[in-house]
Amino acid sequence: MSKVLIVATIDRTIANHVFSRVRRLQEMGLEVELACRSTSPVAQEKLDTLRTVRHEIAFSRSPLHPRNIQAFGQVRRLLQAGAYDVVEVHTAVAGWITRLAARWSGCQTTVIYMAHGFHFHAGGHLLRNLAFVALESWAGKWTDYLVVINREDEAAAKRYHLVQPDRVRYVAGTGIDTARFDPALVNGSQISRTREALGLDKDDILFLMIAEFMPRKRHADLLRAVALLADDRVHLAFAGIGRLMDQTRAMAEALGLKDRTHFLGYRTDIPTLIRASRATILPSSGEGVPACVRESLAMEVPAIGTDVRGTRELLEDGCGILVPVGDTQALAKAMRWMIEHPDQAQAMGRLGRQKMSGRYEVRHFLQQTQVLYREVLHLDGGRPAP
Numbered sequence: 001m002s003k004v005l006i007v008a009t010i011d012r013t014i015a016n017h018v019f020s021r022v023r024r025l026q027e028m029g030l031e032v033e034l035a036c037r038s039t040s041p042v043a044q045e046k047l048d049t050l051r052t053v054r055h056e057i058a059f060s061r062s063p064l065h066p067r068n069i070q071a072f073g074q075v076r077r078l079l080q081a082g083a084y085d086v087v088e089v090h091t092a093v094a095g096w097i098t099r100l101a102a103r104w105s106g107c108q109t110t111v112i113y114m115a116h117g118f119h120f121h122a123g124g125h126l127l128r129n130l131a132f133v134a135l136e137s138w139a140g141k142w143t144d145y146l147v148v149i150n151r152e153d154e155a156a157a158k159r160y161h162l163v164q165p166d167r168v169r170y171v172a173g174t175g176i177d178t179a180r181f182d183p184a185l186v187n188g189s190q191i192s193r194t195r196e197a198l199g200l201d202k203d204d205i206l207f208l209m210i211a212e213f214m215p216r217k218r219h220a221d222l223l224r225a226v227a228l229l230a231d232d233r234v235h236l237a238f239a240g241i242g243r244l245m246d247q248t249r250a251m252a253e254a255l256g257l258k259d260r261t262h263f264l265g266y267r268t269d270i271p272t273l274i275r276a277s278r279a280t281i282l283p284s285s286g287e288g289v290p291a292c293v294r295e296s297l298a299m300e301v302p303a304i305g306t307d308v309r310g311t312r313e314l315l316e317d318g319c320g321i322l323v324p325v326g327d328t329q330a331l332a333k334a335m336r337w338m339i340e341h342p343d344q345a346q347a348m349g350r351l352g353r354q355k356m357s358g359r360y361e362v363r364h365f366l367q368q369t370q371v372l373y374r375e376v377l378h379l380d381g382g383r384p385a386p
Contacts, residue, residue, distance in 0.1 A: 001029060001030065001031050002030050002031070002085040002086070002377050003030070003031045003032075003033070003082070003083060003084050003085050003086075004025055004030050004031065004032045004033070004084060004085065004086045004087075004088060004373075005032075005033050005034075005035060005078070005079075005082060005084045005086070005087045005088070006018060006021075006022060006032060006033070006034050006035070006088050006089075006090070007034075007035045007036065007057070007075070007087065007088070007089040007090065007094050007098045008035075008036045008089070008090040008091050008094050009036065009037065009059040009060075009061055009090075009091045009092075009093045009094040010036055010037050010038075010039045010040075010043075010059065010061065010091075011036045011037065011038050011039055011040055011043040011044060011047060012039060012040050012043045013036070013090055013091050013116075014034060014036055014043070014047060014090070015040070015042075015043035015046045015047055016043070016291065017090070017116065017174045017291065018090055018114075018174070019046065019047075019050075020174075020175055020177070020362055020365070020366060021174070021365070021366070021369050022034070022050055022052070023050070024366045024369050024370060025369070025373065026050070026052070028370060028373060028379070030373070030377075032050075032052050033052055033053040033054070033055065033082070033084075034047065034050070034052060034053070034054045034055065035054070035055040035057050035075065035078060036054075036055075036056075036057060036059070036094070037056065037057055037058060037059045037060075037071075038056060040266075042266060055074075055078055057071050057074050057075060057078075057094075058070045058071045058074060059071045059093055059094055059097070060093065061093055062093075063092070063093055063096070068093065068097060071097055072097050072100065072101055075097060075098050075101040076101040076104060076105045079101055079102055079105040079107050079109065080105045080106070080107060083107075084107070084109050085109060085110065085377060086109065086110045086111075086112060086373070086376055086377070087102055087109050087110070087111050087112070088111075088112040088113075088114065089111070089112070089113050089114070090113075090114050090116060091116055092115075092118075092119055095113050095115070095139065096135060096139050098111075099111055099113060099139045099142045099143055100139070100142070102142060103141075103142040110144045110145070110376050111142060111143055111144050111145075112143075112144065112145045112146075112147060112372070112376070113139070113143045113145070113146055113147070114147040114148075114149070115146065115147070115148050115149070115153055115157075115288075116149060116174075116288040117149070117150070117153065117286065117287055117288030117289075117309065117310060118132065118136060118148075118153050118156060118157075119132040120132040120133050120136070120156070121152065121153075121156075121286060121308070121309050122152065122309065123308070123325070124286070133160055136160070136162050137160060137161075137162055140161075140162035140163045143162070143163050143167075144163075144167065144376075145163070145167050145169060145372065145376065146162060146163045146167060146168050146169070147169045147170075147171060147372070148168065148169070148170055148171075149170075149171055149172070149173050149174060149288050149289045149310075150173075150288060150289050150309055150310045150313055151170065151313060152309040152310075152313075153288075153309070154168060154170045169368070169372060171364075171365055171368050172289070172359040172360045172364065172365070173288075173289035173291075173294060173360050173365070174289070174291070174365060175360070175361065175362030175363075175364070175365030175366065176291075176294040176295065176298050176356050176360050176361060176362060177361075177362045178298050178353075178356055178357050178361055178362075180271070181271055181274075181295050181298035181299050181356075182271075182298070182299075183275060183299050183300045183353070185271065186271055186272050186275040186299070190272050190275075191272065191275055191276045194269070194272050194273060194276045195276050198235065198237065198262050200235060203233055204233050204234075204235050205231075205233050205234050205235065205278050205339055206235050206236075206237060206276055206277045206278060207222075207226075207234065207235070207236055207237070207277060207278060207279055207280070207281050207304075207335060207338075208236075208237045208239065208273055208274060208276075208277040208279075208280045208281070208296075209222055209236065209237070209238050209239070209240075209280065209281050209282065209283075209292075210239045210240060210270060210273075210280065210282075210292035210295070211238075211239075211240050211282060211284065211292060212240050212241065212242040213238075213240060213241065213242030213243060213244040213245040213247075213248055214242050214243065214244060215244065216284055216285050216286055217282070217283070217284045218283045218284055218285060218306075218325070218326070219238065219244065219248045219283075220248065220251055221283040221326060221328050221331060222236065222281055222283050222331065223236070223248070223251055223252055223255055223257060223261070224255070224328040225283075225328045225329075225331035225332040225335060226255075226257060226260070226261075226332070226335070227255045227256070227257060228328060228329065228332040229332050229335060229336060231336075231339070232260070233339075234260065234335070234339070235260045235261070235262065236252075236257070236260065236261045236262065237262045237264055237273065237277070238261070238262065238263050238264060239264045239265075239266075239267045239270065239273060240264075240265070240266070241265055241266055245263065248263075249261075249263055270295060271295070271299055274295060274296050274299040274301050275299055275301065277301060278301075278338050278339065278342070278345065279296075279301060279302045279303060279304055279320070279335070279338045279345060280292060280293065280296040280301060280302075280303045280304070281303070281304045281305070281331075281335070282303065282304075282305045282306065282311060283304075283305075283306050283323075283325070283331060284305075284306060284308065284311075284325075285306065285308065285325050285326075286308055286309070287305075287308055287309060287310035287311050288309075288310050289310040289313065289314065289360075290305070290310055290311055290314070293305055293311055293314045293315070293320075294314065294356055294360060296349075296352070297314065297319050297320075297349070297352025297353060297355060297356045298352070298353060298356040298357075299349070299353075300346070300349035300350050300352065300353045301349045301352075302319060302320045302321070302338065302345050302346075302348035302349045302352060303315060303319065303320035303321075303352070304320055304321045304323065304331065304334045304335065304338070305320060305321075305322060305323075306322070306323055306324065306325045307322040307323065307324055307325070308325060314352075314355075317351070317355060318348060318351055319348055319349075319351050319352035319355055320348055320352070321334040321337065321338075
């Protein structure tokens with residue numbers, strides 16, 4: 001039986017974005033182990049259902065944190081002892097550390113790196129982009145296959161020759177399960193109960209943001225946009241946790257939005273929350289292919305997002321509205337449009353559902369997973385890697 005190690009910086013990445021991929025590998029008869037840092041009891045509970053060995057690695061999401069030196073040693077020892085046929089790694093910090101550890105461990109293993117959005121991108125700071133291109137080029141020497149989840153990253157990988165062109169594989173995001181995110185599964189009474197729990201009146205309009213409270217997501221931009229709207233009917237719901245949550249709460253109070261801003265924390269009823277909203281909003285400065293936007297569109301609810309890689313691919317076909325990063329005036333204008341054009345907003349959502357039922361659907365992601373592993377492991381006559 002072939003043995004695979006899946007590595008990510010934190011457990012939530014595997015639980016939220018890689019879970020179905022691990023399941024498919026197990027269904028293929030592969031022995032799969034996981035390596036990550038534990039951060040969430042909810043994620044741990046979900047990963048427990050996989051019934052696989054899990055290794056605790058002291059990764060930090062901050063690239064220069066000294067704990068990553070310890071993580072490098074842990075990964076290197078794991079690779080030396082594990083006899084893995086394939087090491088598949090996700091997210092930037094774990095990606096760099098694991099590929100370096102694989103190189104220095106002397107192990108003969110195939111390394112697959114799935115980039116959930118390169119740290120360099122169009123519109124990024126020049127010096128930052130140059131630094132991250134250099135790092136990815138360096139790590140690319142020890143990468144057998146590079147999987148990218150948006151077209152901009154695919155083009156960049158080939159333009160900068162991060163790996164051999166025939167070793168770059170594009171997948172449309174990490175798959176959206178349209179059977180789970182199905183508007184038909186949420187009825188009117190569920191929506192009414194959710195709105196009542198938030199204290200909303202019949203005429204109140206809810207906008208939803210689903211994101212970790214971290215600088216890149218730019219929650220503050222959304223608060224400023226709502227303040228510019230000056231519409232007492234508008235309520236915000238923030239679903240997520242993170243280190244900037246208290247700071248964002250204080251800002252909402254300072255802007256006079258305390259009574260119309262709802263901090264929901266971690267939620268398991270995301271489909272219902274989406275359906276209870278006029279639109280979802282993601283004002284972030286950078287994305288891969290954001291899951292929250294895919295989920296919103298699958299639920300036939302349009303999204304407002306910033307004109308960045310990944311989000312642009314999801315919304316550019318009329319499934320929502322794109323605004324420049326940091327432009328709170330444009331963000332407020334987009335929200336006003338959603339308020340004043342409910343029928344057209346619903347049409348956007350229906351178009352989004354159609355789009356998510358195509359190449360973004362999870363079945364396509366899993367098919368591509370299977371094709372790649374058959375090639376790498378020479379299964380079922382798959383083309384062997386040279």
